[in-house]
Amino acid sequence: MRFDVITILPNILESFSQESLIARAQKKKIIFFNVHNLRKWTKDRHKTVDDRPYGGGAGMVLMVPPIMKAVESVKLKMIPPNPLLQKRGDKVSRVILFSAKGKRFTQSDARRLSKYKQLIMICGRYEGVDERVARHIADEEISIGDYVLFGGEVPAMVMTEAVTRLLPNAVGKIESVEQESHKKIGYIEHPHYTRPEEIKIKGKVRRVPKVLLSGNHNEIEKWRKRKSKFKS
Numbered sequence: 391m392r393f394d395v396i397t398i399l400p401n402i403l404e405s406f407s408q409e410s411l412i413a414r415a416q417k418k419k420i421i422f423f424n425v426h427n428l429r430k431w432t433k434d435r436h437k438t439v440d441d442r443p444y445g446g447g448a449g450m451v452l453m454v455p456p457i458m459k460a461v462e463s464v465k466l467k468m469i470p471p472n473p474l475l476q477k478r479g480d481k482v483s484r485v486i487l488f489s490a491k492g493k494r495f496t497q498s499d500a501r502r503l504s505k506y507k508q509l510i511m512i513c514g515r516y517e518g519v520d521e522r523v524a525r526h527i528a529d530e531e532i533s534i535g536d537y538v539l540f541g542g543e544v545p546a547m548v549m550t551e552a553v554t555r556l557l558p559n560a561v562g563k564i565e566s567v568e569q570e571s572h573k574k575i576g577y578i579e580h581p582h583y584t585r586p587e588e589i590k591i592k593g594k595v596r597r598v599p600k601v602l603l604s605g606n607h608n609e610i611e612k613w614r615k616r617k618s619k620f621k622s
Contacts, residue, residue: 391506391557392422394464395546396457397513398439400425402543412550415560423550424464428452431459440516449517457512457523461485466508483508485529486549487519488542492531495545498575499532500552511549513542580617 395403403425406412415421429437440450465483484506493499503509512519512528524531534545555561583598590596601613 391420391504391553392424392466392508393546393550393553394424394426394508394510395513395543395550396426396428396460396464396511397541397543397546398428398515399513399541399543400427403546406547406550411560412554415554415557418559420557420560421550421554426460426464428456428460431456431463443517447517451517452514452519452523454520454522454527457519458527461510461512461527464510481506483510485510485512485527487512487524487528487531488514488533488545489519489524489531490533490538492533494536495532495534495549495552496575497552500549500556503549504553504556509549509553511542511546513546515541574620576621578619578621580614 397403407416407423407425412421412423416423428439432438438453439456440452443449443451465485484503486503486509488511512523532545532549534548539545583602587603588595588597599613601609604610
């Protein structure tokens with residue numbers, strides 16, 4: 391799968407792409423993560439990507455032309471060769487605009503978007519993005535929560551992680567994905583414990599539940615099912 395992120399702050403995403411499981415997924419060619427500086431698609435010597443809003447008001451607004459050219463330039467005509475992807479019969483491209491007024495991103499969206507060969511993610515900045523991008527260039531607007539950020543770079547990282555871990559071979563143990571929270575709407579996974587078996591916290595000894603130390607896998611599985619729940 392290919393991720394193409396359009397931003398005016400590429401350094402934020404470059405470091406993200408070189409760490410942990412995202413870096414490993416790229417090395418295994420499960421994903422291709424590309425960061426594009428929006429200023430590349432400007433014409434003037436100042437590499438201007440924004441302008442004052444019509445009607446007045448605070449802040450600056452990202453303009454349509456550079457974004458339109460960027461999307462047209464990076465949109466896939468052909469998918470890079472990858473046997474894992476070729477077997478899946480995926481859809482081609484989806485253009486995402488991150489916006490505070492967008493639809494709330496959920497695990498269901500991550501599963502849906504993992505079926506595409508390419509996600510093009512537009513990261514807003516300043517006061518926002520010209521509305522014509524949302525209406526006529528992006529396929530959908532997405533928000534990661536009911537709050538406002540400086541820009542779309544953090545949401546781009548969130549979406550990349552959420553989608554990547556659903557791809558074949560991106561996570562070592564498949565049960566880690568199949569049994570985790572949000573596998574169904576409202577589902578919350580059971581608690582997890584590790585060493586030490588006992589530890590004093592705020593003056594009291596806190597112990598790992600005995601059933602997890604029993605070695606009885608049937609009883610452990612029953613306990614995990616009891617401790618898993620659905621949000622009310």
